Amino acid sequence: MGSARGSGLRRHLITLRRFWGTALAGQMEYQLNLLIELLAMAGNMAGSVFVLSLVYGQGHRLGGWSWEQALVVLGVSTLLDGVASTLLRPNLSTLVTHVQQGTLDFVLLKPIDSQFWISTRTVSPWGLPEIGAGLALIVWAARRAGASAEPATLTTAALMLLASVAILYSLWFLIATTTIWFVKTWNATEVLRAALAAGRYPITAYPGGLRTFFTLVLPVAFLTTVPAEAILGRAAGSWLLLSVAVAGAGLLLCRGFWRFALRFYTSASS
Amino acid sequence: MSSGRLRLARVLLGSQVATMIEYRAEIALWALSGVLPFIMLGLWSQVEGSTGAAGGVDGGAGIGLDRLQLARYFLSAFVVRQFTIAWVVFAFEEDSLQGRLSPYLLQPLPPLWRYVAAHLAEQATRAPFVAAIAALFFLLQPWALWLPTPQRAGAALLATILAFTMNFLLQSCIACLCFWSERASALERLLSIPLLFLSGLVAPLETFPPGVRAxxxxTPFPWMIHFPAQLLAGGxxxxxxxxxxxxxxxxxxxxxxxxxxxxxxxxYSAMGA
Incomplete structure (x- = not known):
């Protein structure tokens, strides 16, 4: 049993390397894109910092967060945007095509888990600059904010970032799965993206109603604010546990929802 | 001659409206994806609130807009944005890559008019959803309700139409680059960044430092959102x-x-030829 699981994981890792190797080789054909993506990233970062500076320039503090602390939140948000454009958008947008053209049949027939195949089939290198910039901003701002680099803080921070990536993945995958019923729901990811823009600022910066919404309904608080608190080494234990619980529940939910949706899938021709 | 043109315009618009109504669920989601001004309103209203609480030690001037003006401004910015969105780059890129442009060019109607009609039809389909979102906004914040004066409403309408024209032309210029490049939509992505930050969609221009504002x-961007929105909001x-x-x-x-x-x-010599 143990060895079977081990070899299963190895098989998935080998597959992953093949998937991403071919995807990168294909994307490298478009080198001009790199320049455009770098410019877009620089513009987006400059714009976000500018908006933040408008708030702080007046001598206000956003929800009790100092300028450097708020920049950590912005860094986490940039990092997550990068993850979304590297992994989530390129993969999950193809699910729509598969359902429309009936090629999902071929995916389901492959001798590998269909959720794994759909979530990891390709990778786009154009989100990597954003991931790098996000990390750089986090490190720079956290040091300026006086965060310690103790192993315990670093471990908690890494764990919280992993949890927030898992939550982000669950949200995207849940919306992508609804494609099985409503072929044209891809725009729903645009709504998600617009709402997640709220995560560029600490959750305490919003009025009560929005704060509740972004914690309980759409877990934006767990995406950026909680990881930022962990990085700054001031997160409360209960929030950390809650974040891991939300991530676990999200992953289980999207797994179950995918299985449930497949029961309703009848290929394009039948 | 002119009655023929009128008939052409009516048929073109009618058929585009019929197409767009087919996609109403999609358009509702597009309308909903413009919620950013409301999120920013949440943020800015708290900033304003903290001035009052702190008593303004050095930031006596504040951000220059009170809670009511902010609420009206961001609602107006949302509405203006909804009716000035252009997507001609994406439509044109698809048409030219898939070779649909060739038959369009043979017809005795300049293809750009087809896109104009599609945009107007899409706006007509979008209008009820925008009204519903605005109604929900006033339901949640009834104190922000206002009725613009007829002069201001007329000026705001004219400014919104002009803003749409600007955005459409700006995007059409990029769309024309499809004749030279297959990836013109990547340039649109670059254009959307200054539009986001300088147009007043995320922060009213009143909050900008004077130099940056000037x-x-x-640039064309503040005129595309901030100016019509302030006309509508009564700023x-x-x-x-x-x-x-x-x-x-x-x-x-x-x-x-x-x-x-x-x-x-x-x-142009058809894709692949």
């Missing part, structure tokens, strides 16, 4: 300056767009 007003703006700037930009963009189009069509 610089931003030399203080200079009508003459705003309309003059819009007219100047259209006078630059229209010939540029038509020129690029002519050059492009001359170069």
């Amino acid at each position: 610089a931003a007003q030399w 203080s703006v200079s009508l003459a300056q705003g309309f003059a700037a819009m007219a100047a930009w259209i006078a630059v963009l229209l010939p540029l767009c038509l020129g690029l189009w002519r050059l492009g069509v001359r170069r």
Whole structure:
């Protein structure tokens, strides 16, 4: 049993390397894109910092967060945007095509888990600059904010970032799965993206109603604010546990929802 | 002659409206994806609130807009944005990559008019959803309800139409680059960034430092959201300056767009040929 699981994981890792190797080789054909993506990233970062500076320039503090602390939140948000454009958008947008053209049949027939195949089939290198910039901003701002680099803080921070990536993945995958019923729901990811823009600022910066919404309904608080608190080494234990619980529940939910949706899938021709 | 054109316009619009109504669920989601001004309103209203609480030690001037003005401004920005969105780059890129442009060029109707009609039809389909979102906004915040004066409403309508024209022309110029490149939509992505930050969609221009604001007003972006939104919200703006700037930009963009189009069509020889 143990060895079977081990070899299963190895098989998935080998597959992953093949998937991403071919995807990168294909994307490298478009080198001009790199320049455009770098410019877009620089513009987006400059714009976000500018908006933040408008708030702080007046001598206000956003929800009790100092300028450097708020920049950590912005860094986490940039990092997550990068993850979304590297992994989530390129993969999950193809699910729509598969359902429309009936090629999902071929995916389901492959001798590998269909959720794994759909979530990891390709990778786009154009989100990597954003991931790098996000990390750089986090490190720079956290040091300026006086965060310690103790192993315990670093471990908690890494764990919280992993949890927030898992939550982000669950949200995207849940919306992508609804494609099985409503072929044209891809725009729903645009709504998600617009709402997640709220995560560029600490959750305490919003009025009560929005704060509740972004914690309980759409877990934006767990995406950026909680990881930022962990990085700054001031997160409360209960929030950390809650974040891991939300991530676990999200992953289980999207797994179950995918299985449930497949029961309703009848290929394009039948 | 002119009655023929009128009939053409009616048929074109009618068929586009019928197409768009098919996609109403999609358009509702697009309308909903414009919620950013409401999120930013949440943020800015708290900033304002903290001035009052702190008593303003050095930031006595505050951000220059009170809670009511902010609420009205961001609602107006949302509405203006909804009716000035252009997506001609994406439609045109798809048409030209898939070779649909060739039959369009053979028809006795300049293809750009087809896109104009599609955009107007899409806006008509979008209108009820925008109204519903605005109604929900006032239901949650009834104190922000206001009725613009007829003059202001008329000026705001005109400014919104001009803002849409500017955005459409700006995007059409980029769309024309499809004749030379297969990835013109990547350039649109670059254009959308200054539009987001300088147009007043995430922060009213009143909050900008004076130097930045003056610089931003030399770009087309503030006129595309901030100016019509302030007209609608009843804020203080200079009508003459705003309309003059819009007219100047259209006078630059229209010939540029038509020129690029002519050059492009001359170069065009169907995808793959």
